[in-house]
Amino acid sequence: MKNFAKNFVKRKEFGIILIVVILSVILTFLSSAFLTVTNIMDFMKSNSVYGIMAFGMLPVLISAGIDLSVSATIALSAVVIGKFMLAFPNSNPVIVILVAMIVGAVVGVVNGLIITKFNIPPIVTTLGVMTIVNGAVLLGTGGAWISGLPQWWVSFGSFKLFGIIPTQLFMLIFAGLVTWLILKFTLVGRGIYAVGGSQSSAVRVGYNVNRILIFIYAFCGMMAGLGAAAHISIVGQVDPNTYTGYELDVISTVVLGGASVMGGTGTVFGTTLGVILMAVLKNGLILARIPNYWQKVVMGLVIIIAVSVDVINRKREQAKLVRVDVEE
Amino acid sequence: MKMKKLLSLTLVTAMVATMSLTGCGSKEEAPAETPAPAESEAPAAPAESAAPAESEAPAASGESYDIVVMPKLIGIPYFNQTGEGAEKAGKDLGVNVIYNGPTTADAAEQVKMLEDYITQGVDAICVAPNDPAALDPVLKKAREAGIKVLDWDTPATEDLVDASIHQISDKELGEHCVDKLVEYMGTEEGEYAIITGGLSAANLNAWIKYAREYAEEKFPNLKLVADPYPTDEKQDVALSTAKDVMKAYPDLKGFICMSTPAPIGTAQAVRELGLQDKVTVVGTCVEEDCQDVLSDGSLDCGMLWNTQNLGYLTVACAKALLDGNTLSNGATIDGWDSPLVMENDKIVVMGPPDDYEKK
DSSP: OHHHHHHHHHHHHHHHHHHHHHHHHHHHHHOTTTTSHHHHHHHHHHTHHHHHHHHHHHHHHHTTOOOTTHHHHHHHHHHHHHHHHHHOTTOOHHHHHHHHHHHHHHHHHHHHHHHHHHOOOHHHHHHHHHHHHHHHHHHHHTTOOBOOOOHHHHHHHHOEETTTEEHHHHHHHHHHHHHHHHHHHSHHHHHHHHHHHOHHHHHHHTOOHHHHHHHHHHHHHHHHHHHHHHHHHHHSSBOTTTTTTHHHHHHHHHHHTTOOTTSSOOOHHHHHHHHHHHHHHHHHHHHTTOOHHHHHHHHHHHHHHHHHHHHHHHHHHHHHHHHHHHHO | OHHHHHHHHHHHHHHHHHHIIIIIHHHHHHHHHSHHHHHHHHHHHHHHHHOTTOTTOHHHHHHTOEEEEEOSOSSSHHHHHHHHHHHHHHHHHTOEEEEOOOSSOOHHHHHHHHHHHHHHTOSEEEEOOSSHHHHHHHHHHHHHTTOEEEEESSOOOGGGOSEEEESSOHHHHHHHHHHHHHHHHTSSOEEEEEEESOTTOHHHHHHHHHHHHHHHHHOTTEEEOSSOEEOTTOHHHHHHHHHHHHHHOTTEEEEEEOSTHHHHHHHHHHHHTTOTTTOEEEEEOOGGGGHHHHHTTSSOEEEEOOHHHHHHHHHHHHHHHHTTOOOOTTOOBTTBOSOOEESSSSEEEOOSOEEEEOO
16 A cells, blocks of 8 residues: 555656656757756746745645635735835845745734634635735735845845856755655644545544644745745846736646645645746747747646646556455 | 634624725725715705806816726726826816726726716716726716716727827837837847737737837838747746747847836846847836836836826816817817827827936
């Protein structure tokens, strides 16, 4: 049984690995600019924000929850750190990132409290919180951009280690590493999978489900905050309206990476692959000079193929499982 | 137990807040404002009819015009600025301007709000429709109620409006972009690309269409490398897309960017690759937001119409119509210094765009 589960997870990611590899080979043939270090760094930088938020979303989906408020959370964090930097021009990037993460975590805790204390489904709670936070952002800014951020922040955003690795990639790796450590090595991490598998069983085994849920949403909010810092470091100014629709991109990236919205499954490795696939697609289709109107069609096709490989595999495995049960 | 009660109270408050923010928020303001003018007007109307002899009234009647100016949505810089202009016109011209709209670009919400204003009996409605067809019935209703109907920023169905205020001629803007591109490229030949906000935005598509036609005709050696690249009205998407386009077409000499975040994102891409001297970027953007990218030549020329003036002109035209004047080419109206430029008997065009260039 254990072996079977392991194989299953492996095969799940195998599908998406295969597609990333095939796609990369094709794109390398179509464009000499694709498989270069600069290009890879560039597209990882542009997709780091989605990636960071995807790592935050992963535990939520594993727990069979959903967080629609991430787009509002990232907007709030972005606005707060934008105003923070204008108010404290002698601050430094570390403090700014911390502030962003704290703001995000606060929104997450509110989500978690409402979900656990009142037993309101996550989709309703986070939708409500999203609207409230969006309204607050609108009230606070009037929709105006915040620009004129301090020079040290601009330098931080355009910094590249050895002239190659951009700051944002470090943030992405940090987010992935933390998520991986939590899911793999902590009791909370185990609990997240348990809750997603079956909440009542998780309670029976002795997990404090409420505490786990609050943690998950706080973590997701925190990552949205980190995403805000990454985003602002790329674009250099705060446009509070730019984040609408982020939640869907983030959720679809995680699902593409093999996590199920039904809960119980999903890995950091898979999510990383999901992020890479989306990044390669967006970047490669332009480099390969695919006509723009076709790009969306191709993108949709690849996503459907990637997900159906997983679904077909799972169906096959389930069919086997049933037969074994009957025979025994 | 107490804690729980407190929490549920908070939740209820939160939910109410949500509702008022999503939809009813915009409405909430409307009824709050309505009783006042409606009540003051109700007694005023019979008074007027009972005492038509009151000849000192013209000034007062001008002041009692209620002009609704409805943007596609409130809370974005563009429509904040048009609102400032509209409200300024209200003060200058002595009319009561109600500047209000939905918080998201939602046509259904606009219909609901307009219904409310019709019930209140305002004198003129100037609307920037999110979806022209969706607004047809409510605009018809407004006309039947004797309300002057104008559109601005984006045209409504032409038959249903008394006047249509265009910020710019689409053709002029498209052609101006190409002229500026060639001016800054310093050559009439080479490859260029178009970055746009979205492939389904009617106004952006119109500008692009005119730009392409003009470029093909006047500068046959300019080569458009591909169809316009969409960027979801997002600066970071414009940034990464423009970077990828420059990699795909290493000989590219220039970008034309439509939609306000696009030129800024594109200029940042040019800056990141250090190609300020090789790649020209021109496009539509808000003046305050483009100063940084203008400063080092990443952006060569930004352009847009004067947003405040658009709101101002809309109110001025509405008042002129309410005063019983007709709008005609070359005519002058209160509050607007230059003579009107009209494309036909309804379409008023504000004028050429303002250019933002490095000083």
